[in-house]
Amino acid sequence: MEEDDIPVLVDIDEDVPALVETSALNEEPTTEKGGVPLTIICGFLGAGKSTLVRRILTERHGYRIAVIMNEFGDTADIESRTINVSSPDDSTSDLGSEEVLELANGCLCCSIKDVGVAAIEKLMQKKGAFDYILLETTGLADPGPIASIFWQNEEYAAGLGRDIKLDGVVCVVDAVFGRKQMLEDEAVDGVGESLRQVASADVVLLNKSDLASPSLLSETEALIRKVNPAVTVHRTVRAEVDLGKIVGIDAYASRVSAPDHHAHEHDDGCEHEHDHAGPTHYEVRGISSLQVPVPPLSPERFEKLDEWIRTVLWEGTLPSSQAHSSLEVLRCKGMFKTTAGKTYVLQGVRSIYDIAEVEEGEGVGQGEVGKLVFIGKGLGEDVRKSLAAVAGG
Amino acid sequence: MSSDTTPCQSNNCINGNPPSKLECPTCSKLGIKGSLFCGQECFKTNWKTHKLIHDLATGKQPGGPGKDGSYNPFPTFHFTGPLRPVYPLSPKRQVPDHIPRPEYAESGIPITEVRRNSHPPRILSLEEQEKMRTVCRMAREVLDIAASHVRPGITTDYIDEVVHNATIERNAYPSPLNYREYPKSVCTSINETICHGIPDRRELVEGDIINIDVTVFYDGYHGDINETYPVGKVDDDSWKLMKAARRSLDESIKLCKPGALFRDLGKAIEPIARAAQCAVVRQYTGHGINDLFHCNPNIPHYAKNKATGTMKAGMCFTIEPMLNLGTNWDVYHWPDNWTATTVDGKRSAQFEETLLITETGVEVLTAGKPREDLA
Numbered sequence: 001m002e003e004d005d006i007p008v009l010v011d012i013d014e015d016v017p018a019l020v021e022t023s024a025l026n027e028e029p030t031t032e033k034g035g036v037p038l039t040i041i042c043g044f045l046g047a048g049k050s051t052l053v054r055r056i057l058t059e060r061h062g063y064r065i066a067v068i069m070n071e072f073g074d075t076a077d078i079e080s081r082t083i084n085v086s087s088p089d090d091s092t093s094d095l096g097s098e099e100v101l102e103l104a105n106g107c108l109c110c111s112i113k114d115v116g117v118a119a120i121e122k123l124m125q126k127k128g129a130f131d132y133i134l135l136e137t138t139g140l141a142d143p144g145p146i147a148s149i150f151w152q153n154e155e156y157a158a159g160l161g162r163d164i165k166l167d168g169v170v171c172v173v174d175a176v177f178g179r180k181q182m183l184e185d186e187a188v189d190g191v192g193e194s195l196r197q198v199a200s201a202d203v204v205l206l207n208k209s210d211l212a213s214p215s216l217l218s219e220t221e222a223l224i225r226k227v228n229p230a231v232t233v234h235r236t237v238r239a240e241v242d243l244g245k246i247v248g249i250d251a252y253a254s255r256v257s258a259p260d261h262h263a264h265e266h267d268d269g270c271e272h273e274h275d276h277a278g279p280t281h282y283e284v285r286g287i288s289s290l291q292v293p294v295p296p297l298s299p300e301r302f303e304k305l306d307e308w309i310r311t312v313l314w315e316g317t318l319p320s321s322q323a324h325s326s327l328e329v330l331r332c333k334g335m336f337k338t339t340a341g342k343t344y345v346l347q348g349v350r351s352i353y354d355i356a357e358v359e360e361g362e363g364v365g366q367g368e369v370g371k372l373v374f375i376g377k378g379l380g381e382d383v384r385k386s387l388a389a390v391a392g393g
Numbered sequence: 394m395s396s397d398t399t400p401c402q403s404n405n406c407i408n409g410n411p412p413s414k415l416e417c418p419t420c421s422k423l424g425i426k427g428s429l430f431c432g433q434e435c436f437k438t439n440w441k442t443h444k445l446i447h448d449l450a451t452g453k454q455p456g457g458p459g460k461d462g463s464y465n466p467f468p469t470f471h472f473t474g475p476l477r478p479v480y481p482l483s484p485k486r487q488v489p490d491h492i493p494r495p496e497y498a499e500s501g502i503p504i505t506e507v508r509r510n511s512h513p514p515r516i517l518s519l520e521e522q523e524k525m526r527t528v529c530r531m532a533r534e535v536l537d538i539a540a541s542h543v544r545p546g547i548t549t550d551y552i553d554e555v556v557h558n559a560t561i562e563r564n565a566y567p568s569p570l571n572y573r574e575y576p577k578s579v580c581t582s583i584n585e586t587i588c589h590g591i592p593d594r595r596e597l598v599e600g601d602i603i604n605i606d607v608t609v610f611y612d613g614y615h616g617d618i619n620e621t622y623p624v625g626k627v628d629d630d631s632w633k634l635m636k637a638a639r640r641s642l643d644e645s646i647k648l649c650k651p652g653a654l655f656r657d658l659g660k661a662i663e664p665i666a667r668a669a670q671c672a673v674v675r676q677y678t679g680h681g682i683n684d685l686f687h688c689n690p691n692i693p694h695y696a697k698n699k700a701t702g703t704m705k706a707g708m709c710f711t712i713e714p715m716l717n718l719g720t721n722w723d724v725y726h727w728p729d730n731w732t733a734t735t736v737d738g739k740r741s742a743q744f745e746e747t748l749l750i751t752e753t754g755v756e757v758l759t760a761g762k763p764r765e766d767l768a
Contacts, residue, residue, distance in 0.1 A: 006440050007469075009415035009433050113676050155698055156675035158723050310654070314513075314701045351701045 035165045038133040038150055039247050042143040042197045043172030044181055048207040052172055052239035053136050063131035117153045121161025129160050132247050143169045144200040144330050148352045151252055168251030171201035175212035179220040191286035191377055198227050199287050199330045199375045202251035209235040226282040229291055230333055230373045254345050254356035288379040294336035294370040294391045302338055306355060308390045313351045318386050329376035336370030346372060401431035403439035419447050422471040463594045467728050474585035474738030479594040482576060483550050486557045494566050495610045501574040506685050514681045514690045516707035522749055525709050528609060529616035529747045529758035535559045536607040536618050537761060543622050545599045549581035552605060553592035560609050568608035568615050568686050580606040587674055587715050587724055587741040589731040599625035604743050615686045617711050618759040619745040630718055631740060637669035638716045638742040639767045645712050649704060649748055649755035655690050656700040662714045663696040672722035674715035681710045682747055706752045713745030
């Protein structure tokens with residue numbers, strides 16, 4: 001060995017020495033409790049995403065938070081990226097210390113692991129677990145595919161990466177220009193770019209709300225809710241929002257959290273009415289959404305429902321001989337029961353979905369009737385009818 | 394911890410061996426405790442002596458050191474088991490000019506795979522299906538030939554030579570060669586290696602198990618197959634492991650037919666693994682195969698997954714479960730960027746077939762004679 005290869009001594013008092021790698025790898029898979037929530041933050045240009053991220057980092061709350069900027073996904077040509085890690089002891093920079101996101105050791109070909117995700121896991125292995133991970137996408141990036149990568153990664157995550165759980169997608173919308181942007185911006189693949197982001201969001205921060213008139217705020221919020229019936233909207237000023245409203249929201253959990261509950265969040269000054277029976281179908285600029293009530297399902301109907309969902313999500317058509325133009329589901333969620341008395345939760349983003357049996361916990365005041373929400377492209381009235389026929393009977 | 398009272402371990406410490414808290418990370422990785430030094434400078438001065446500890450700890454490898462000039466290219470790497478690479482690798486093998494190459498043979502980059510990354514699984518025409526039959530039969534022949542050479546004393550590089558020659562004799566191209574810059578024509582995975590082992594100078598030892606993974610490219614299509622073989626007499630756990638891996642593959646194949654869901658295959662595999670006290674590797678999946686080496690669908694081998702896709706007549710794909718003894722399904726890569734091993738040094742076995750979904754069921758294109766030793 002050459003002199004150059006003398007390794008650098010490591011302080012044994014420092015957290016997470018190299019040995020952690022081995023012992024962590026031998027751990028049993030972690031349970032649902034705890035974990036590292038990963039939140040994807042997207043939003044319109046200038047809406048206040050960076051302000052939000054900066055605010056989260058500087059307010060600290062004594063947590064170790066990693067912020068990853070820029071696009072992610074299966075980029076085979078990913079270079080080393082830097083990420084910012086804030087830690088409780090950081091008093092110098094706003095954004096915390098910079099860490100380099102190294103590519104994971106080992107060729108991942110024929111492995112379903114995303115290169116970028118592997119790099120995050122490796123960083124956690126080296127530096128210890130984070131409390132939160134925020135992934136800020138570039139202005140126009142579609143958060144859906146990124147969300148599905150992290151969600152699927154939970155099945156085969158390595159080491160401390162096993163704790164990373166996709167928590168939700170937060171979209172920052174400009175209260176002043178957002179509505180105009182949603183109605184007029186460029187359409188990609190037949191869908192308005194900003195609407196695509198709203199469609200995939202679990203939480204929307206309607207930011208700069210102090211600069212918009214009450215009626216504009218109402219209209220904008222109404223538009224958002226119509227495009228995405230399952231989203232929670234918070235009106236914010238200078239991206240100020242309680243961290244608990246955007247991180248740790250469990251938007252991809254297999255828990256009973258029917259869309260209704262989130263949609264009923266109220267902020268001060270909100271004046272719109274809730275129309276519970278409301279439009280069950282809505283379409284604007286290529287994005288359509290539909291909602292369907294689901295009475296308790298027999299085993300046969302359950303199987304038919306699963307067949308319907310996977311045909312629509314994977315094939316982009318309706319089941320059996322129903323000819324149809326191309327459908328694309330961006331997000332789906334819901335809850336329903338079976339005649340056997342069990343409760344199930346549906347979560348889906350893009351073509352990835354999961355129907356999981358859940359224990360009934362609190363907040364189950366919905367009675368026997370469940371609900372499914374689908375947001376995407378081409379989900380017209382005939383699609384809603386088709387789903388209603390399968391689910392509702 | 395006695396860290397407060399451990400003196401600097403250097404035998405020529407310039408500071409008089411004060412209590413030290415800085416640890417040699419290599420020793421740490423090797424599980425050697427107490428290699429504490431008072432500072433980097435002191436450590437550097439002591440380096441020549443100190444590194445002997447690393448050499449002792451990594452030790453010589455079983456199975457003989459091979460010919461003169463052979464060496465471990467990663468002497469300070471923390472290997473999880475006894476297996477070590479034995480370099481240098483033999484020179485890159487040549488493929489005669491008249492043999493058609495896949496697109497990545499020069500550049501290493503499978504461009505079309507990347508481009509078709511988001512496409513659904515392809516339905517092959519009847520003509521293409523026939524080509525798949527041909528190339529898969531060929532892959533089976535080449536594997537069987539390679540397997541016939543398995544015995545203590547031969548190197549994995551020799552197996553590579555056998556596979557390479559058998560392939561080009563058939564006017565086919567060995568698909569692994571230069572695929573994403575993979576250096577050899579076959580993958581040879583021994584003991585704790587889960588997959589993608591690189592053939593080198595290591596001689597097989599009685600008691601080893603070895604997986605030989607062959608893929609050939611002929612007439613524009615790839616055929617992919619692998620099996621795990623015992624080297625001489627092997628222990629009971631290894632038999633249990635190999636049998637479970639083989640059986641789990643066979644049971645999953647029984648589920649394949651038009652309308653079956655890819656996400657359900659893991660349900661056939663995982664119970665068999667559990668019953669044999671084995672874990673199913675998660676990171677590596679079965680894959681679509683046709684004019685592309687690896688394409689959609691991705692087929693997880695574990696239960697409860699969110700894989701998309703329904704089987705349709707005309708689809709070609711592999712199922713290739715990797716089972717590890719014990720409870721750890723995690724994967725740990727060597728610095729060669731390919732070799733994937735278990736994290737606890739326990740053994741791993743794998744079997745693979747290329748399948749074609751027919752109108753009524755499934756055809757095992759790479760089928761060979763049933764392994765009597767695994768019955």
